[in-house]
Amino acid sequence: MLRTRKRWAIFTLTVAILLLSLCALTVYLVDPFEHYRESAILPLYDQESYNNPGIAKNYDYNAVILGTSMVEMSHPSVIDECFGVSSVKLPMRGSHTAQMGWQLAHVLDTHELKLAILAVDAYSLMGPPDDMEEIYDYLWNDSVPDDVSYLLNLDVLLVRVPRMLRNLGKSTATKRDDMYQWTDVTFSAQSVFDSFSFQPQQEMTDPDYRLERSTENIRRHIETYVAAHPETTFKIYMPPYSVAYWYVMTRGGLSEQQYRSRARVCELLLDYPNVEIYDYSSRLEWITDLNNYFDYSHHSGAISDAIMCAMAAGENRVTSVDDMAAGSARIRQAVEDFAAAYEP
Numbered sequence: 001m002l003r004t005r006k007r008w009a010i011f012t013l014t015v016a017i018l019l020l021s022l023c024a025l026t027v028y029l030v031d032p033f034e035h036y037r038e039s040a041i042l043p044l045y046d047q048e049s050y051n052n053p054g055i056a057k058n059y060d061y062n063a064v065i066l067g068t069s070m071v072e073m074s075h076p077s078v079i080d081e082c083f084g085v086s087s088v089k090l091p092m093r094g095s096h097t098a099q100m101g102w103q104l105a106h107v108l109d110t111h112e113l114k115l116a117i118l119a120v121d122a123y124s125l126m127g128p129p130d131d132m133e134e135i136y137d138y139l140w141n142d143s144v145p146d147d148v149s150y151l152l153n154l155d156v157l158l159v160r161v162p163r164m165l166r167n168l169g170k171s172t173a174t175k176r177d178d179m180y181q182w183t184d185v186t187f188s189a190q191s192v193f194d195s196f197s198f199q200p201q202q203e204m205t206d207p208d209y210r211l212e213r214s215t216e217n218i219r220r221h222i223e224t225y226v227a228a229h230p231e232t233t234f235k236i237y238m239p240p241y242s243v244a245y246w247y248v249m250t251r252g253g254l255s256e257q258q259y260r261s262r263a264r265v266c267e268l269l270l271d272y273p274n275v276e277i278y279d280y281s282s283r284l285e286w287i288t289d290l291n292n293y294f295d296y297s298h299h300s301g302a303i304s305d306a307i308m309c310a311m312a313a314g315e316n317r318v319t320s321v322d323d324m325a326a327g328s329a330r331i332r333q334a335v336e337d338f339a340a341a342y343e344p
Contacts (some may be wrong), residue, residue: 003330024151032160034058035139036149044160044166045179049134052090056107057140063087064107066100070239072180073301075306082312091180092134096127101221104133108225113232118222119239119272120265122258122281125214129221185294190282192244197294198343202253207260214261218268226272233282235311236269237278238327240286240303243334244296250335257306259328266321277318280307282327284334 031039032052032115045051056064064084065071076087090107092099100118107113138146150156185191226234247253262279286292286306292299310316318324 003167020152023278024162025152027151027156030161030164032156032164033139033149033150034142039164040172042166042170042172042175042236043163043179045163045175045288047144048090048092048180049136050139051179052092052103053106053136053139055088056090056103057110059088061088061111062113063115063117063118064104064111064113065089065091065119066103066107067091067239068095068121069093069298070121070241071119073182073299074304075301077174078305078308079117081307084113087115087117088176089180093187095134096131097217097221098127098131099135100124100134101141101217101225102132103223104108104225106140108229108232113229116225116232116234118234118236120203120222120236121239122261125217125261125265126210126257127213127217129213129216132192133292137169153206182294182298185192185298187291187294187300189290192290192296193292193342194240196244196248199248199251201251204255205257207256209257211260211264214264215268218265221274222265223268226269226275230274233274233276234269234272235276236265237307237311240280240283240299240307241297242290242293243287243331243338244290246287246331247335247338248296250332255335258307259325261329261330263321263324266318266324270318271322277324278311278316279318279327280310280326280335282330283310283316284330288334288338295331 028036030041031037031054032043033050034043038054038058038060040230043051063079063083064087065074065076065079066089069091071089071091072093074089074091076089079085079087085205092103099119102117104116107116138149184303222234222236225232246255249258262281266274266277281287286299292303294300320325
């Protein structure tokens with residue numbers, strides 16, 4: 001009886017080990033998050049926090065564009081043409097500067113960058129400097145034991161692998177441009193108006209509120225890498241949120257702290273010879289044409305391409321704190337004009 005139980009235990013353990021090994025091998029070979037290699041099968045590209053580590057580590061590139069959802073519609077092919085580079089995009093929707101810095105650190109550790117384009121959102125500068133939400137270290141590090149979290153992940157095995165295998169035979173030629181693109185939205189003024197409501201003016205927050213956060217984020221998550229990598233050109237730009245966004249921020253009493261954070265970027269980084277700063281958030285012909293947007297924040301891919309072309313031409317470059325202040329003044333005036341035209 002005891003011998004039978006022992007044999008059954010050995011058999012059960014052997015079967016379990018074989019099944020786990022088969023699961024791990026399947027995930028390893030299909031590798032839906034490209035953790036081990038750039039895939040020959042078109043990946044899903046539907047979860048940036050899971051896809052970005054593999055792209056950052058295993059793709060061949062010498063330039064990168066980093067930011068929030070505001071860079072999801074960017075086209076690396078346009079970046080390549082404008083700047084003579086080979087690029088990838090690594091957006092993280094709703095992220096803060098801390099997540100940008102995390103990704104930047106790993107990119108610079110594995111690749112020699114000619115160019116880093118950083119889309120710096122004013123709100124993200126005021127985020128927690130230690131915010132690691134949706135950063136999954138087991139996908140970023142090189143620890144073999146940590147790979148268990150990936151190789152034996154049931155969601156990866158039962159959901160991601162089958163979905164990715166459906167992409168067998170699909171072209172990967174334009175995947176860098178196509179990844180993370182929005183295909184189910186409408187860019188129109190009506191979509192923008194549907195995304196917010198007109199509100200009474202709230203008391204304006206002190207411009208220096210959370211300035212210490214902005215300062216720490218810039219120093220820790222941007223300046224650190226700027227100083228350590230003089231061979232890399234850092235092109236930092238303020239994304240062109242629509243005038244409706246700035247209207248909402250103004251009515252909510254939040255705009256002045258964002259203007260102050262924008263200025264802080266200039267105060268801390270303009271003196272570096274490998275840094276260029278651009279202000280597209282005050283480019284009026286873009287931010288006041290609401291047909292460029294699908295909500296009060298997010299612009300079309302055409303604007304993403306126009307940003308790269310303008311940057312390559314040196315348009316809207318900021319060379320002093322006063323230049324950034326002038327841009328903020330233009331936004332304030334645009335908000336006043338918007339309110340006069342549309343407020344009930």
